[in-house]
Amino acid sequence: MSKKALSLQPLSSWTGVQRPFIISGPCSAETEDQLLTTAKQIAATGKAHALRAGIWKPRTRPGQYEGCGDVGLNWLVRARQETGLPITTEVANGAHVEACLKAGLDFLWVGARTTVNPFSVQEVADALKGVDIPVLVKNPINPDVELWLGALERLNRAGITKMAAIHRGFSSFEKGPFRNAPMWDLAIELKTRVPELDIICDPSHISGNRELIGMVSQKALDLDMAGLMIESHLNPDAAWSDAKQQVTPSALAKIIDGLAVRTQSSENKVFKDTLSVLRDQIDQLDDEIMQRMASRMKISEKIGTYKKENNVTILQVNRWDEIVQTRVSMARAMGLDEGFMRDLLRLVHHESIQIQTRIMNKVEEKV
Ligand code: PEP
Ligand code: MN
Numbered sequence: 001m002s003k004k005a006l007s008l009q010p011l012s013s014w015t016g017v018q019r020p021f022i023i024s025g026p027c028s029a030e031t032e033d034q035l036l037t038t039a040k041q042i043a044a045t046g047k048a049h050a051l052r053a054g055i056w057k058p059r060t061r062p063g064q065y066e067g068c069g070d071v072g073l074n075w076l077v078r079a080r081q082e083t084g085l086p087i088t089t090e091v092a093n094g095a096h097v098e099a100c101l102k103a104g105l106d107f108l109w110v111g112a113r114t115t116v117n118p119f120s121v122q123e124v125a126d127a128l129k130g131v132d133i134p135v136l137v138k139n140p141i142n143p144d145v146e147l148w149l150g151a152l153e154r155l156n157r158a159g160i161t162k163m164a165a166i167h168r169g170f171s172s173f174e175k176g177p178f179r180n181a182p183m184w185d186l187a188i189e190l191k192t193r194v195p196e197l198d199i200i201c202d203p204s205h206i207s208g209n210r211e212l213i214g215m216v217s218q219k220a221l222d223l224d225m226a227g228l229m230i231e232s233h234l235n236p237d238a239a240w241s242d243a244k245q246q247v248t249p250s251a252l253a254k255i256i257d258g259l260a261v262r263t264q265s266s267e268n269k270v271f272k273d274t275l276s277v278l279r280d281q282i283d284q285l286d287d288e289i290m291q292r293m294a295s296r297m298k299i300s301e302k303i304g305t306y307k308k309e310n311n312v313t314i315l316q317v318n319r320w321d322e323i324v325q326t327r328v329s330m331a332r333a334m335g336l337d338e339g340f341m342r343d344l345l346r347l348v349h350h351e352s353i354q355i356q357t358r359i360m361n362k363v364e365e366k367v
Contacts, residue, residue, distance in 0.1 A: 006156045006163070011198035011226050014134055014162045017049045020261060021200065021227030023088065024252055025052035027242035028065060029072035036079055038234045041249035043083035047256040050106070051076070051085040052229060056096055057241055058113045065240040073103035080106075088136075092120060097127035107134035110151060112168055112205075116140035121151045125158035134162035136200065141180075143170040145189050152197070164198040165190060166229060167220070169206035179208020179245070182216065184223060191224075198226035204245045210236070213247065214255045224264055230255065296348070297355055304356035314356045320349060 015021050024042050029035045035053055042048050053076060057067035068075075076087040086106035091097050092114045100108055114120045115138055128135065135155050140147040152163060167187040169180025187199055201220030203213045217228050233239045236246035247255065266272070307314060324345055331341035 022048045023050040023229040024048040024232045026233045027231045029053040032075045035075045039079035045253035047253045055089045094123045094127035109136040112138045112141045115151045125154040129158045138166040141171045168202035200227040201225045202229040204231040300352040300355045304359035
C-alpha cells in the first residue's frame with residue numbers, strides 16, 4: 001500500500017483565519033428560530049468564524065431526535081445571510097452531500113460514526129468527486145488512526161484537498177471524566193504521520209459536559225491544534241440533543257477569551273538560545289537513560305541464563321511486586337507521577353520477560 005502523504009491546502013489558506021479557527025453552533029438544528037437566534041448571538045460575540053448545526057443526526061440509540069432533515073439546510077442558508085458566517089453540517093452519505101452541495105454549504109464534516117465505515121466514507125467521497133469544497137473528518141469512534149487516515153485518503157483521492165481532521169475523542173467502555181476519552185496520543189500520532197494536516201479539536205464531544213470544555217480547549221491549543229469546534233445553543237438545557245455539553249453563546253465567548261494562544265515557535269533570540277541549552281540537557285539525559293537501560297537488559301539476560309541453569313521460572317510475582325512498590329514510592333518522593341512510573345515499569349518488565357523467554361527457549365546449537 002502506498003504511504004504517499006496527503007495532498008493538502010492548509011486550513012488558514014481556505015478559511016483566511018489565523019489559528020485558532022473557531023466553529024460554533026448547536027449540536028442539532030431544531031427549529032428555524034432556534035438556529036437563527038443562536039447564530040445571531042454567536043455572530044454578536046465576534047468569537048466564531050463559522051456556524052455549525054447538525055441536520056441529520058446519527059444517534060446511538062433510536063427514539064431520540066434524529067434531526068430536522070433537508071429543511072434545515074434552508075435555515076442554515078438564512079443564518080449565513082443574516083450573520084455572514086460560513087455554514088457547515090455533518091454528511092454521512094451521498095444524498096446528504098448532494099443536498100448540501102445544492103444548498104451551497106461552505107464546508108462539510110464527516111462524523112465519527114461515519115469515519116469508522118469505509119463503505120460510507122467512500123460513498124461520501126464518490127459524491128464529492130470533482131467538487132472543490134472543504135471537508136473536515138472527525139476521528140472514528142474507536143481508537144484507530146489508520147481508519148482516520150483512511151477516510152482522509154479516500155476524500156483526498158476524490159480530489160478534496162481543503163481538508164482538516166477533527167479530534168473528538170474515542171468511545172470507551174471504561175467511564176472516566178470524559179464522555180469520549182481524548183487519547184491525545186492518537187491525535188499526536190496522526191499529526192506526526194501527516195505533519196501538514198491541520199487538526200481541530202471538538203472539546204464538546206470529548207467533555208460531554210460544559211464544565212470541562214475550557215480545560216480541554218486549552219490542552220488542544222497547547223498541542224498546537226489549529227482550531228476548535230464548540231457546540232452552543234441559545235438555551236442549552238432545553239437542547240434536543242447533547243444538552244449537557246452545550247454552552248450559551250456568551251459562555252462560548254468567555255471560554256474563547258480565557259484561552260492562551262501560544263505560538264509554535266518564537267523568533268526571540270534569548271528564547272531560542274535557552275531552549276537549545278535545555279534541549280542539549282534533555283539529549284544528554286536521554287543518552288544516559290538509554291545506556292542505563294541497555295545495562296539493565298544485559299543483567300536481565302544474565303538472570304535469564306542463571307534461571308535456565310537452575311530450572312527456575314521467569315516470572316517471580318513477589319519480586320515484581322517488590323520492584324513496583326519500591327520504585328513507585330521512590331517516584332512519589334521524587335515528584336514523579338505514579339501512573340507514569342507504573343507504565344514505565346510495566347514496559348521495562350515486559351521487555352525483561354521477553355529477553356529471558358528468548359534465552360529459556362533458545363535451542364543450543366550443536367557443534
Ligand atoms: C456532532 O458533531 O454533533 C456529532 C454527532 O459528533 P460526533 O460525530 O463527534 O459524535
Ligand atoms: Mn453533538
